[in-house]
Amino acid sequence: MGRKSPYPAEFRNDAVALYRAAGGKRTYAAVAADVGVTGETLRSWVRQADELAGRGTRGERAVESRDEELARLRAENNRLRKAEKGMGTRARDPAPGGPVFRCGDEGMTGRWDFISAHRADFGVKRLCRVLQVSRSGFCRHLTSAESRVARRRDEEELVGEIREIHASHQGTYGVRRVHAELRGFGHSVNRKRVERLMRINGIEGRHLRRRKRTTIPDRLAPPAPDLVQRDVTARQLNEKWCGDITYVQVGGAWLYLACVIDICSRPVLGWSMASHMRAELVIDALKMAVAARGGNVGGVIFHADRGAQYTAAVFAQVCDGFGIRRSMGRVGSSYDNALAESFWQGLKRETMHHRLFSTMRQARLEIFQWLTYYNARRRHSALNHLSPVEFEQQHLRAAKLSIAA
Structure with a gap:
């Protein structure tokens, strides 16, 4: 008779279900690393589960994969809807920085871009007069075009990485965790810059509404003393x-x-x-x-x-x-x-x-x-x-x- 497993049956069954849900796209070692066991241990659990269930698990796996595919498609649809190009977040207005001069584009950069895009049709002098800016300022704007293009290219690459991080964590990460992930990847980037790019591109973490109270005390049972006193810190493991x-x-x-x-x-x-x-x-x-x-x-x-x-x-x-x-x-x-x-x-x-x-x-x-x-x-x-x-x-x-x- 083999040695009894130190892991509860509930844990082993859930680990097996997690490996099966991957549909062969993840190895035993990859799933086992998330669970906290070795790949060979997980392999033996899957083998034991197959032996107990026989061949009758195929139908269950198909139902399970359909549920997961539906959840994945819903999440992807939601992500694409938020990331739709040319549309502002929620309002469905033209996006800031687009070809249409809209409310909120009154900043200097928006005005310079508008003049650059339409100067061939209306002339620089007329556009500067209408938008109440100086032609000398517009000239300075043109001379710094290369540096702006380089910065914009860098920001587009950074936004791409932010989207990958956001998607890889199921859309749950907010500014602070996305910033920490970027720093973990070796990027020297300011948190406020990450916040600005996430806000402009409609990338945000998840928030939760207040939940109901669920604790039902037993008035007759003797309570234990409060040994923590709201001190949620500990210097050692298992303290x-x-x-x-x-x-x-x-x-x-x-x-x-x-x-x-x-x-x-x-x-x-x-x-x-x-x-x-x-x-x-x-x-x-x-x-x-x-x-x-x-x-x-x-x-x-x-x-x-x-x-x-x-x-x-x-x-x-x-x-x-x-x-x-x-x-x-x-x-x-x-x-x-x-x-x-x-x-x-x-x-x-x-x-x-x-x-x-x-x-x-x-x-x-x-x-x-x-x-x-x-x-x-x-x-x-x-x-x-x-x-x-x-x-x-x-x-x-x-x-x-x-x-x-």
């Missing part, structure tokens, strides 16, 4: 964890999610998804986090709200078994667990923007895909715009160097 529950609508039903986050480096160590909100949901997420850290988590502070799942006796027993110290915020105060609340906002903003999941399979796959992307690639503003995995690697290297010194 403080936090967790929470949220939900997403799937058709006419609900899918509930629980997560466990390391406050030091901000990765999602454990998560669980189910159609219920029982204590097993948060227990499964906690067990996955413990497995991700190798099982040695004694003394870790786990902070959550006073929801019934976290005050349940069975959850307290699991924490005691691992040596985890429970911590809870006050009733009705989202600021006491602000880090987890912020994480949920990011997930919903970047996976459910103006859309609704139609099937549980689609919801699980896209949420799992975003979670792995968040850990491995998504730049985090609190981590100096590094991803959680990159930050952990730097943190561990620094710790080894300090020990060696």
